[in-house]
Amino acid sequence: MSGKPYRVIGTRPVRHDGADKVTGRAQFGADVRLPGMAYGYVLRSPYAHARIRRIDTSRAESYPGVLAVVTAADLPSGPDRLVDLVEGTLPLSYARTNVLARDKALYKGHAVAAVAADNPHVAEEAAGLIEVEYEPLPPVLDVLEAMREDAPRVLEDLRMRQLGELTDKAGNIGEHFRHVLGDVEKGFAEAEVIVEREFRTVMVHQGYLEPQSATALWNQDGRVYLWTTTQGAFSAREATAWILDLPVSQVRVTPMEVGGAFGGKIRVYLEPLAALLSRKCGRPVQITMPRRDVFEATGPTPGTYIRVKMGARADGRITAAQVWMAYETGAFPSGQCGFGAICILAPYDIPNVLIDGYDVVVNKPSTAPYRAPGATQAAFAAESVVDELAERLGMDPIEFRLKNAAREGTRRADGLKYQRIGCVEVLEAMRDHPHYGAPLEGPNRGRGVAMGYWFNIGWYSSCVISVNPDGTVNLVEGSVDLSGTRTTIAMQAAEVLGLRPEQVHPIVADTDSIGPTAVTGGSRTTYATGWAAWEAAHDVIRQMKQRAALLWEVDPEAVSFDGGVFRSGDRSMTFAELAERLEETGGPVVGRGAVNPSSAGGSFAGAIVDVEVDPETGKVTVLRFTSVQDAGTAIHPTAVEGQMQGGSAQGIGWALHEEYSWSPEGAMLNSSLLDYREPTALDVPPIETVIVEVPEPQHPFGVRGVGEANIVPPPAAIANAIYRAIGVRLRLLPMKPSAVLEAIWSKEV
Amino acid sequence: MPVVFIPPPLQGLTGGRITLEVEGATVRELIENLDRAWPGLRERLVEGDRLRPHIRVAVDGRISTMGLLERVGATSEVHFVAAVSGG
Numbered sequence: 103m104s105g106k107p108y109r110v111i112g113t114r115p116v117r118h119d120g121a122d123k124v125t126g127r128a129q130f131g132a133d134v135r136l137p138g139m140a141y142g143y144v145l146r147s148p149y150a151h152a153r154i155r156r157i158d159t160s161r162a163e164s165y166p167g168v169l170a171v172v173t174a175a176d177l178p179s180g181p182d183r184l185v186d187l188v189e190g191t192l193p194l195s196y197a198r199t200n201v202l203a204r205d206k207a208l209y210k211g212h213a214v215a216a217v218a219a220d221n222p223h224v225a226e227e228a229a230g231l232i233e234v235e236y237e238p239l240p241p242v243l244d245v246l247e248a249m250r251e252d253a254p255r256v257l258e259d260l261r262m263r264q265l266g267e268l269t270d271k272a273g274n275i276g277e278h279f280r281h282v283l284g285d286v287e288k289g290f291a292e293a294e295v296i297v298e299r300e301f302r303t304v305m306v307h308q309g310y311l312e313p314q315s316a317t318a319l320w321n322q323d324g325r326v327y328l329w330t331t332t333q334g335a336f337s338a339r340e341a342t343a344w345i346l347d348l349p350v351s352q353v354r355v356t357p358m359e360v361g362g363a364f365g366g367k368i369r370v371y372l373e374p375l376a377a378l379l380s381r382k383c384g385r386p387v388q389i390t391m392p393r394r395d396v397f398e399a400t401g402p403t404p405g406t407y408i409r410v411k412m413g414a415r416a417d418g419r420i421t422a423a424q425v426w427m428a429y430e431t432g433a434f435p436s437g438q439c440g441f442g443a444i445c446i447l448a449p450y451d452i453p454n455v456l457i458d459g460y461d462v463v464v465n466k467p468s469t470a471p472y473r474a475p476g477a478t479q480a481a482f483a484a485e486s487v488v489d490e491l492a493e494r495l496g497m498d499p500i501e502f503r504l505k506n507a508a509r510e511g512t513r514r515a516d517g518l519k520y521q522r523i524g525c526v527e528v529l530e531a532m533r534d535h536p537h538y539g540a541p542l543e544g545p546n547r548g549r550g551v552a553m554g555y556w557f558n559i560g561w562y563s564s565c566v567i568s569v570n571p572d573g574t575v576n577l578v579e580g581s582v583d584l585s586g587t588r589t590t591i592a593m594q595a596a597e598v599l600g601l602r603p604e605q606v607h608p609i610v611a612d613t614d615s616i617g618p619t620a621v622t623g624g625s626r627t628t629y630a631t632g633w634a635a636w637e638a639a640h641d642v643i644r645q646m647k648q649r650a651a652l653l654w655e656v657d658p659e660a661v662s663f664d665g666g667v668f669r670s671g672d673r674s675m676t677f678a679e680l681a682e683r684l685e686e687t688g689g690p691v692v693g694r695g696a697v698n699p700s701s702a703g704g705s706f707a708g709a710i711v712d713v714e715v716d717p718e719t720g721k722v723t724v725l726r727f728t729s730v731q732d733a734g735t736a737i738h739p740t741a742v743e744g745q746m747q748g749g750s751a752q753g754i755g756w757a758l759h760e761e762y763s764w765s766p767e768g769a770m771l772n773s774s775l776l777d778y779r780e781p782t783a784l785d786v787p788p789i790e791t792v793i794v795e796v797p798e799p800q801h802p803f804g805v806r807g808v809g810e811a812n813i814v815p816p817p818a819a820i821a822n823a824i825y826r827a828i829g830v831r832l833r834l835l836p837m838k839p840s841a842v843l844e845a846i847w848s849k850e851v
Numbered sequence: 852m853p854v855v856f857i858p859p860p861l862q863g864l865t866g867g868r869i870t871l872e873v874e875g876a877t878v879r880e881l882i883e884n885l886d887r888a889w890p891g892l893r894e895r896l897v898e899g900d901r902l903r904p905h906i907r908v909a910v911d912g913r914i915s916t917m918g919l920l921e922r923v924g925a926t927s928e929v930h931f932v933a934a935v936s937g938g
Contacts, residue, residue: 184904191904191934264860265933266905267895279933280859282869440933517856517930519912560916700913800913 131315131331142389143225147207150241150768167224170382178347208433211398241465276435289422289454293413312361318376334621365471401470432468437461438476446480448555474810485552485818524732524796548826554814559624560699564617565634573678580619598639600666625807638695707811720839734806753816755781879919
């Protein structure tokens with residue numbers, strides 16, 4: 103625990119958005135209704151890879167009820183440049199091409215045209231009248247096959263980059279990452295035990311229930327108004343403006359409530375289409391994705407191939423690690439291997455490291471972040487090898503990890519030296535938890551552990567606080583609320599102002615109504631926007647002290663503020679008493695906070711899991727699951743626990759059930775929630791949580807951010823548990839019943 | 852003196868040297884001074900008066916949001932890394 107005497111921080115108030123969410127009054131993207139609103143439908147490629155020879159929209163355009171049809175010809179095609187689309191930089195031409203295919207369809211589901219009509223059924227029917235002449239091309243679907251010299255080329259102009267620099271290497275590799283520490287050959291020479299294994303994971307989806315939905319009005323004054331389901335109002339504004347070649351100030355984005363995102367609602371898909379259709383028909387246009395499009399045409403997270411070699415001395419010290427990793431990026435080279443390369447060895451202090459990572463384009467949907475993007479696949483590989491090393495050395499898996507654990511001063515694989523981190527504290531909490539020492543009896547049962555890391559970003563945030571005459575405050579902020587962050591931000595303001603959380607009224611504003619605020623992602627919102635709220639609250643206090651000084655005819659420096667009360671000598675006023683006298687002392691008090699902090703220190707998470715394997719069917723049942731995470735200071739412990747439980751549940755699904763199934767031609771075979779096997783309440787046991795609090799030293803309250811690291815350990819922990827249950831190590835996700843049975847049978851042979 | 856860690860793709864420009872001690876109070880000054888000793892580094896790191904779009908700088912273990920303007924202490928460690936964010 104942080105040990106600081108907070109009044110608000112660390113309590114569990116009711117969420118500010120709770121009443122609207124549980125009564126169904128909250129407005130999500132598809133709830134938007136505007137006068138004269140038309141409905142859009144997107145025509146998508148039936149081929150994973152095909153040249154587009156001709157598009158004839160004339161029959162659709164003349165269909166009764168149709169208001170507009172757009173194709174890539176309606177998109178601007180100015181000079182290309184690199185743009186930062188939050189998940190990484192990408193040529194603007196690629197961002198446009200993902201919105202509407204121009205010369206080639208690059209994956210099944212790639213948007214080819216869009217129709218607006220009086221109602222969605224007419225729009226869908228008219229889309230079927232658009233004639234597209236395709237020349238099918240051989241697709242490349244596997245990450246290793248795509249790296250071959252003779253593989254079909256997804257993007258003809260693609261050349262490999264290294265640290266942003268284009269190389270001469272043409273092909274399907276978008277980027278090569280290399281991290282080096284020490285001398286890996288020397289490290290392996292010192293090792294007495296070496297384990298080298300290969301791992302595969304497949305594409306999975308974030309699995310949010312609310313589909314993408316965007317409503318656009320291209321107003322007669324030239325401004326574009328958007329109402330959309332997004333993780334970042336400002337990032338959606340920038341991306342839409344860039345794609346449409348507009349100044350960013352010409353686009354206003356109103357972020358709606360979000361029904362799940364997990365990284366999948368950062369990129370824009372429908373917003374530019376709805377805007378183009380609106381410009382053509384002069385009416386607002388709404389497009390909502392059917393579930394099939396959510397799977398086939400948004401950004402799932404990549405499948406991977408990872409090879410890990412690790413060596414250790416007999417005393418349990420890891421001497422060297424070598425990693426070769428290749429991640430699918432889908433159709434465009436903005437991938438997640440760089441994230442995976444940072445995270446894969448992050449929990450350990452390893453003196454000699456060599457990591458080579460490759461982002462590789464394939465004919466699949468362009469990948470997008472998914473909760474600690476790239477790290478879960480990486481940890482599945484590394485934590486399985488760490489577990490095997492511990493076993494070979496005859497050491498307890500947590501003690502082995504503790505012996506090698508990263509701590510302050512340890513150098514991460516990319517060379518950065520950790521400041522204060524909580525890796526050791528998380529491992530100690532796992533070791534000391536009753537779950538780890540509890541007996542686990544019965545056949546085909548096993549217990550596994552694993553660690554995970556996510557680095558947590560900083561970035562810019564804005565917040566404005568105005569004081570109401572009744573002593574409450576309104577807090578306007580720019581961070582889209584994905585998980586109760588309105589409340590965690592409001593609580594930080596309340597702590598400073600001496601108010602109760604319910605006396606702070608938080609509002610998530612549109613892009614015209616608050617200063618720029620970066621995306622809700624990277625576990626940054628409670629960290630950075632909370633910091634902006636802290637700053638705005640202090641600005642309020644500074645101004646309120648001046649007002650008190652005016653009333654008391656003393657110098658402002660003679661006024662103190664503590665616990666919601668202003669004091670000077672023997673005089674005092676509560677915050678509410680002074681708020682009631684603002685008009686006569688100079689008018690409204692409005693505080694502002696604007697921050698742009700560097701990255702947080704990162705969060706470590708661990709999982710302890712018990713499983714039972716049915717040797718007849720291969721089904722794995724999770725019997726017990728404990729999630730441990732360093733949150734820094736936990737602002738709202740219930741919200742932190744919710745993040746840990748949500749991430750763990752998603753990790754269980756990723757481990758055991760979820761996968762994109764592909765036809766040989768590159769068509770997704772299970773693009774519905776009936777066939778895409780997300781975990782249900784029957785698959786997930788009650789998840790126990792342990793919040794470790796190692797405060798982040800640079801944040802005013804010690805916040806680290808907790809949204810992501812918790813999804814990282816579960817697949818590896820479950821794989822390690824399955825090994826202890828049945829004696830076989832699975833090195834492919836998902837560890838579905840057929841895969842488990844095959845592993846059992848191969849062991850028996 | 853601050854220590855700059857040269858990323859592997861750029862070590863060809865520094866004769867294979869992985870770390871270099873260099874004077875400077877900001878990232879911009881470090882790069883200017885580095886480029887005088889090891890020509891070509893500036894071009895690989897800077898575009899116009901900013902870091903190149905794919906590149907971020909980390910000072911003392913934290914990814915900076917200030918780029919070339921970030922202050923550097925006398926004993927700081929400086930790394931140039933690929934731009935990354937999160938989900």
